[in-house]
Amino acid sequence: MTTLVTGASGFVGSAVVRALLAAGHRVRVLLRATSSRRNLENLAVEVAVGDVRDVVSLRHAVAGCRYVFHVAADYRLWVRDSAALHATNVTGTRNVMQAAAEAGVERIVYTSSVATLGLKADRTPADEETPVGLNDMIGHYKRSKFLAEAEVMRLASEEGLPAVIVNPSTPVGPRDIKPTPTGRMVLDAACGRMPAYVDTGLNLVHVDDVASGHLLAFERGAVGERYILGGRNMSLQEIFIKIATITGRPPPGLRLPHNLVLPIAYVSEAWARVTNRGEPRVTVDGVRLSRKYMFFSSDKARRELGFNPRPVAEALADAIEWFRGNGYFSSNSTARLLIA
Numbered sequence: 468m469t470t471l472v473t474g475a476s477g478f479v480g481s482a483v484v485r486a487l488l489a490a491g492h493r494v495r496v497l498l499r500a501t502s503s504r505r506n507l508e509n510l511a512v513e514v515a516v517g518d519v520r521d522v523v524s525l526r527h528a529v530a531g532c533r534y535v536f537h538v539a540a541d542y543r544l545w546v547r548d549s550a551a552l553h554a555t556n557v558t559g560t561r562n563v564m565q566a567a568a569e570a571g572v573e574r575i576v577y578t579s580s581v582a583t584l585g586l587k588a589d590r591t592p593a594d595e596e597t598p599v600g601l602n603d604m605i606g607h608y609k610r611s612k613f614l615a616e617a618e619v620m621r622l623a624s625e626e627g628l629p630a631v632i633v634n635p636s637t638p639v640g641p642r643d644i645k646p647t648p649t650g651r652m653v654l655d656a657a658c659g660r661m662p663a664y665v666d667t668g669l670n671l672v673h674v675d676d677v678a679s680g681h682l683l684a685f686e687r688g689a690v691g692e693r694y695i696l697g698g699r700n701m702s703l704q705e706i707f708i709k710i711a712t713i714t715g716r717p718p719p720g721l722r723l724p725h726n727l728v729l730p731i732a733y734v735s736e737a738w739a740r741v742t743n744r745g746e747p748r749v750t751v752d753g754v755r756l757s758r759k760y761m762f763f764s765s766d767k768a769r770r771e772l773g774f775n776p777r778p779v780a781e782a783l784a785d786a787i788e789w790f791r792g793n794g795y796f797s798s799n800s801t802a803r804l805l806i807a
Contacts, residue, residue, distance in 0.1 A: 468492060468493060468533045468534065469492075469493045469494075469495055469513075469531055469532045469533060469534075470487055470492045470493065470494055470495070470532060470533065470534040470535070470536065471494075471495045471496075471497060471515075471528055471529050471532040471534070471535045471536070472484050472487065472494060472495070472496050472497070472535075472536045472538060473496075473497045473519060473535075473536070473537050473538055473539035473563060474497075474537070474538035474539030474540060474578070475494075475496035475497065475498065475506075475507060475512070475538070476496070476498055476502045476503055476504060476505075476506050476507060477506070477538065477539070478506075478638065478642060478643045478644070478645070478646075478647055478650070478674060479538055479578065479635065479638055479674060479677055479678070480506075480538040480539065481506035481507060481642055482638075482640075482642065482674045482675050482677065482678035483536055483538055483578075483678045483681050484496060484507065484510060484512060485510070485675075485678065486675070486678040486679055486681065486682050487536070487682070488510060488511065488512070490682055492534075493513075494510075494511075494512045494513070495512065495513040495514075495515055495528065495532060496512045496513070496514055496515065497515050497517050497518075497519070497524075497525070497528045497539070498514055498515070498516060498517075499516070499517070499518050500516050503644065505644055506642050506644060515527060515528035518559075519537075519539050519555060519559030519560070519562055519563055520554050520555060520558065520559050520562065521562075522562050522565075522566065525562055525563060525566040526566050526569070526570070528566075529566045529567055529570045529572065530570060531570075532567075532570065532572060533572065533573050533574075534572060534573060534574045534575070534576075534685070535563065535567045535572050535574075535575045535576075536575075536576045536578070536681060536685070537560065537563045537564070537567075537575065537576070537577050537578060538578040538681075539555070539559065539563075540555065540556050540578070540580075540612070541555040541556055541608075541611075542608065542647065542648075543608060543746065544606060544608055544648065544750050544753050546607060547740065549607040552607050552608065552611050553607070553611050553614075555611075556608075556611035556612055556614075556615050557611050557614045557615045557618065560577070560615040560618060560619065561615075561618050564577075564618070564619060564622050564628055564630065567628075568622070568626070568628055572629070573629060574629050574631075574685060575628065575629055575630040575631070576630070576631050576632075576633060576681050576684050576685050576688075577616070577619045577630050577631070577632050577633070578633055578635065578681070579612060579615070579616040579619075579632050579633065579634045579693065580612050580634055580635060581634050581635065581636045581637075581670065581695060581697065581761065581763050582604075582608065582609045582612050582613075583599070583604075583609070583612050583613045583616045583634065584597060584599055584634060584695070584763065585597035585598050585599030585603065586599075586759050586760070586761060586762075587762075590668065590760040590762060591762065592670075592700060592762045592763050592764035593762065593763050593764065594695065594763065594764045594766065594767065595634070595692075595693050595694070595695060595767055599613075601613055601614070616632060616693070619632060620632070620691060620693075623690055623691035624691055628690075629690050630690060630691070631684045631685065631688035631689065631690060631691075631692060631693075631694075632684075632691075632692065632693035632694070633677075633680060633681055633684045633688075633693070633694050633695075633696050633768075634693055634694065634695045634696065635672065635677045635680070635696045635697070636669070636670035636671070636672050636695065636696065636697035636698065636761075636763055636765075637649050637669045637670055637671050637672065637697075637761075638671075638672055638673070638674040638677045638782075639653055639671055639672075639673065639674065639782045639783060639785075639786045640673045640674035640675060640782050640785045640786050640789070641674070641675075641785050641786065641788075641789035642674070642789065643674070643786065643789070643790075646790075646795070648753075649669070649671075650786065650790075653710060653783060653786050653787065653790070654786075654787075654790050654795055654796075656706075656707050656710045656711075656716075656718070656719070657710055657713070657714045657716070657787045657790065657791075657796070658716075658796055658797070659716045659717075661707075661719045662719055662721060663719055663721040663722070663723050664703050664704070664707065664719050664721070664722060664723070665703070665722065665723055665724075665757050666702070666703065666704075666722055666757075667702070667703050667757040667758070667759070667760060667761070668700060668701060668702045668703065668760035668761060668762055669700075669701060669703070669706065669761055670697040670698060670699065670700050670701075670761060670762055670763045671698050671699055671701060671706065671779045671782060671783070672696060672697050672698030672699075672776050672779070672782065673698065673776060673777055673779075673781060673782035673785065674782070676696070676698065676774075676776040676777060676782075677696050679774075680694070680696035680768060680772065680774050680776075681696075683768070683772040683773055683774055684768075684772060687771065687772050687773065688771070688772060689771075694765075694767055694768040694771070694772060694774070695763050695764065695765045695767065695768055696765060696768055696774060696776075697763045697764070697765040697768075697776070698765070698776040698777075698779050698782065699778075699779040700760075700762040700763070701779065702760070704718070704722070706783075707719055709779070709780060709783055710783055710787070712780075713780070713783060713784050713787055714787060
């Protein structure tokens with residue numbers, strides 16, 4: 468049985484590949500010609516070079532595959548050109564689903580995000596049924612993932628696409644080579660490079676548990692249903708205290724009001740556009756998102772899939788150990804303000 472995995476070189480995708488190989492799948496990975504293969508070193512996978520935006524390459528990649536895990540996504544909270552993000556996350560997802568359907572794939576697991584879900588004003592955990600609409604989506608990334616998920620659900624309900632949807636919360640752990648925005652937060656806090664923070668909350672989960680949740684959804688999930696793959700809900704202050712316990716460094720003690728940080732974000736974005744030196748460290752959408760506590764319940768995945776994530780302390784410890792062991796700690800880095 469050959470299983471195609473898109474986004475296989477990434478943080479979550481490479482964890483899914485490892486889980487599939489451990490379960491006995493023959494894995495084919497879709498990689499762009501420019502993709503780093505660091506996360507796939509020494510793994511027995513077949514490589515298909517292509518892109519989710521290239522329909523022809525997708526048809527070649529999915530040929531002969533029985534199953535598809537579509538993990539690929541453009542995860543950036545700030546982009547110069549939102550059309551590129553939409554092309555990968557929305558059009559690319561539609562391309563993958565259509566190529567899989569044409570190839571007669573028997574089962575698809577689509578990696579969405581809790582970014583598509585509603586939130587509760589009282590900060591109690593939201594779930595798969597919490598009301599939400601496109602107008603609730605803050606920023607291009609969230610809008611693109613919302614539209615992509617809606618397309619998968621439409622294809623499942625109207626055209627019989629055999630797709631199950633998973634909504635990971637905020638994964639942390641090893642092999643976060645970029646690192647992701649959350650991984651950068653953990654790294655900066657572990658290195659003592661974070662003097663201040665804002666009041667927000669996240670749901671953290673080990674990346675390998677997210678991968679295990681993908682397999683559980685593959686094995687037990689209902690077509691057209693979605694399942695939150697989360698761990699523990701924590702305020703940002705609680706997260707930093709936990710990191711401080713692991714590293715022995717004091718946590719940041721200065722909490723800044725959102726209204727003070729928002730002008731900094733506008734300046735940061737403007738500077739990034741003028742200098743063309745990559746992404747800003749503080750983004751307007753990031754500040755807007757941080758006004759809400761992003762707390763979620765994984766009860767449905769626990770109940771229907773048997774999902775059982777490990778304690779979040781292990782996720783943070785594994786992430787910090789991996790960063791330290793792979794040369795990410797640097798005493799020369801400047802202090803940073805976190806906007807999660």
